[in-house]
């Protein structure tokens with residue numbers, strides 16, 4: 001299957017296993033992950049945020065229940081919210097989530113904004129788990145016809161070592177542990193050492209935390225704009 005489907009399936013499998021109740025997708029784009037996740041009955045609150053308001057507005061109606069959804073007797077209560085906002089800025093409504101995902105998002109941020117992202121997501125929102133995917137530049141020589149980055153909007157593409165060093169720093173600063181995995185394997189086992197085409201970090205918040213939070217905890221901040229809200 002295509003790589004974007006494999007990334008989506010990775011999150012779906014994670015949700016099946018970990019059963020988070022509140023899930024937020026950071027940089028939700030065309031809302032395709034949210035569309036898949038709304039059928040997972042453990043989830044009570046499904047939130048998406050993206051900086052691109054036009055994109056959300058183009059795709060958000062696809063999240064409305066189709067009439068047969070209401071007929072399914074087993075359907076649980078679910079609330080979906082979509083916001084316009086930047087993952088480099090905090091918003092109090094984004095605290096208290098069980099899972100935050102950022103699928104192919106961080107490589108669109110400048111290095112300075114990646115630092116803001118880390119502080120906002122791990123330090124401030126501080127969800128129970130975080131799943132982050134980003135291109136693995138070690139894999140790029142295996143991609144035919146590729147020169148430069150995989151996308152013109154990418155600000156960087158990290159090697160496995162670079163991703164690892166950022167992730168481990170985030171863990172020690174904000175009190176998480178991380179496992180490294182990915183999707184998209186090289187066809188020949190001789191290339192196994194390059195790793196996955198999309199590298200993925202799965203972070204879990206540590207129970208005992210002595211982390212620093214740059215932000216004051218009790219202050220209410222609303223920097224995102226609600227664009228769409230629906231209850232199933």
Ligand code: SAM
Nearest residue numbers: 027028029050051052085086087103104105108
């Ligand atoms: N996560 C989606 C997926 O996997 O299909 C979309 C990935 S797309 C390559 C990157 C997305 O990140 C775009 O929708 C873009 O608008 C969004 N984005 C870029 N910078 C952002 C920021 N600072 N805050 C929120 N979203 C951002």
